Amino acid sequence: MTREDENMIACRCEDISVQEIKDAIHAGYTDLQSLKRYAKFGLGPCQGKTCILLAAQILARETNRTLDQIMTPTARPPIDPVPIGFFVKGKEADDEK
Amino acid sequence: MRSSYDCVIVGGGISGLAIAYELAKRGYKDVAVVEECYLGSGSTGRCGSGIRAQFTSPDQIVLLREAEEMWVHMSDELEYDIHFNACGYLFLWDTPELVEKARQNVAFQNEYGIMSRIIDRQEAKEICPSLNTDSFLVGQWYDKDGKAFPFDTVTGYAQAARRLGVDILTTTHVFQLETTPAHTFTVHTTQGNIETKYVVNAAGPGSKEIAAMLGVDLPYRLDKHQIMATEPLEQFLGPMLVKNSLYYLQTHRGNIVGGTDTGDKNAADVDCTFEFLTKFAREATEIVPRLAGVKLMRQWAGYYVVSPDAHPVLGPIDEVPGFFQANGYSGHGFMMGPIVGRLLAEYIAVGKPSIDIEHYNFRRFARGELLTEKAVIG
Numbered sequence: 001m002t003r004e005d006e007n008m009i010a011c012r013c014e015d016i017s018v019q020e021i022k023d024a025i026h027a028g029y030t031d032l033q034s035l036k037r038y039a040k041f042g043l044g045p046c047q048g049k050t051c052i053l054l055a056a057q058i059l060a061r062e063t064n065r066t067l068d069q070i071m072t073p074t075a076r077p078p079i080d081p082v083p084i085g086f087f088v089k090g091k092e093a094d095d096e097k
Numbered sequence: 098m099r100s101s102y103d104c105v106i107v108g109g110g111i112s113g114l115a116i117a118y119e120l121a122k123r124g125y126k127d128v129a130v131v132e133e134c135y136l137g138s139g140s141t142g143r144c145g146s147g148i149r150a151q152f153t154s155p156d157q158i159v160l161l162r163e164a165e166e167m168w169v170h171m172s173d174e175l176e177y178d179i180h181f182n183a184c185g186y187l188f189l190w191d192t193p194e195l196v197e198k199a200r201q202n203v204a205f206q207n208e209y210g211i212m213s214r215i216i217d218r219q220e221a222k223e224i225c226p227s228l229n230t231d232s233f234l235v236g237q238w239y240d241k242d243g244k245a246f247p248f249d250t251v252t253g254y255a256q257a258a259r260r261l262g263v264d265i266l267t268t269t270h271v272f273q274l275e276t277t278p279a280h281t282f283t284v285h286t287t288q289g290n291i292e293t294k295y296v297v298n299a300a301g302p303g304s305k306e307i308a309a310m311l312g313v314d315l316p317y318r319l320d321k322h323q324i325m326a327t328e329p330l331e332q333f334l335g336p337m338l339v340k341n342s343l344y345y346l347q348t349h350r351g352n353i354v355g356g357t358d359t360g361d362k363n364a365a366d367v368d369c370t371f372e373f374l375t376k377f378a379r380e381a382t383e384i385v386p387r388l389a390g391v392k393l394m395r396q397w398a399g400y401y402v403v404s405p406d407a408h409p410v411l412g413p414i415d416e417v418p419g420f421f422q423a424n425g426y427s428g429h430g431f432m433m434g435p436i437v438g439r440l441l442a443e444y445i446a447v448g449k450p451s452i453d454i455e456h457y458n459f460r461r462f463a464r465g466e467l468l469t470e471k472a473v474i475g
Contacts, residue, residue: 031267031268033134033138034135034136037137038248045328076397078395078396081327081328083392084327084377084382084391084392085382085388085390087378087379088375088389
């Protein structure tokens with residue numbers, strides 16, 4: 001990777017660069033769960049759909065592991081953000097159909 | 098990892114890490130923390146991040162009053178920003194009976210130096226401009242309550258403890274504990290055995306299992322509590338809002354984080370449900386209508402480790418000398434972390450904590466000397 005690549009934004013929701021992820025790995029955060037929470041990527045509106053795999057690849061490369069040796073974080077519902085107002089009616093909205 | 102330590106702490110959440118840090122700070126550095134997953138992966142990382150002293154039991158008030166003093170200085174102490182903010186807790190009461198109860202709570206808290214007070218709807222609206230003032234009769238307000246960021250707190254304590262020489266082992270499971278004829282313990286872990294003089298059980302939801310390994314039956318119930326986070330927004334909310342079992346706050350990162358009780362007692366899992374979302378959405382938008390347009394980003398769940406009197410078990414076990422408990426917080430473990438760390442470290446390093454916590458001992462259950470706390474939220 002070139003230096004420019006390292007300034008590239010890996011997590012677009014939270015503005016976290018490749019370099020920041022690498023710095024966190026070198027500070028000892030070598031599992032994806034802790035890394036995500038320390039460097040604070042993958043927590044924005046896209047819920048990590050863009051950056052988690054990127055970060056997992058960087059982590060695998062930096063720690064000489066393969067991707068399948070990296071435990072990925074639990075996916076939390078909903079898949080896409082939903083306005084809270086939608087849930088106010090909840091099942092009643094379904095029953096009205 | 099070495100094969101022997103003076104003290105092994107089981108559990109790498111705020112309790113275990115705070116105890117480790119406070120021990121090391123007192124020069125007691127031959128300490129290991131053993132965490133079965135990653136640091137903060139249990140109740141600490143799942144919690145609502147609120148910190149309050151507005152309790153109804155003198156025992157909890159005394160501890161939380163001291164804890165709040167510690168929280169204020171925690172970022173400086175740990176040399177890491179844990180984002181403590183005294184945003185205050187605003188309880189909303191909506192029936193004459195609850196208002197009367199709130200007045201009694203306030204009078205009681207005031208006696209202990211917690212200067213909470215009853216405020217009218219107009220003042221509540223000044224503190225939290227987004228409030229729907231039709232949704233309550235009075236507020237109960239204390240401006241020294243607040244919030245901190247759980248993962249940053251875990252990081253701060255862990256880094257400070259490591260700087261002082263504490264060993265912290267993650268992804269290391271404790272599967273057996275034994276006492277030895279020499280009055281020490283053998284801790285069997287997936288990374289090998291450790292000999293130690295003291296074992297501290299700070300394993301959160303796993304505490305009951307850890308205690309059972311030494312024949313101690315902690316009378317806990319695991320209740321599932323669900324929680325959610327919204328997309329991040331400009332700071333607008335102000336305090337932590339509480340109404341019955343509903344609570345939420347806005348983190349320093351801008352997300353609204355909070356939950357409400359769904360009555361999942363004795364839960365076997367921490368799966369999240371759609372029923373939680375509908376209940377939370379209804380209650381949350383009743384008090385702050387503009388939340389209806391805010392996008393919910395994720396939901397998750399964790400356990401309240403509930404003891405028979407909703408107070409934690411702190412201190413040694415009479416029958417197993419050297420085995421200390423710091424668990425059973427019934428939903429208040431994060432906020433109590435700093436003071437529990439200090440008092441347990443004093444117990445182990447000095448033999449006597451600076452605040453009397455004998456009535457928090459495990460023996461109270463056998464003696465029928467239960468403590469009383471009504472203010473459990475969420």
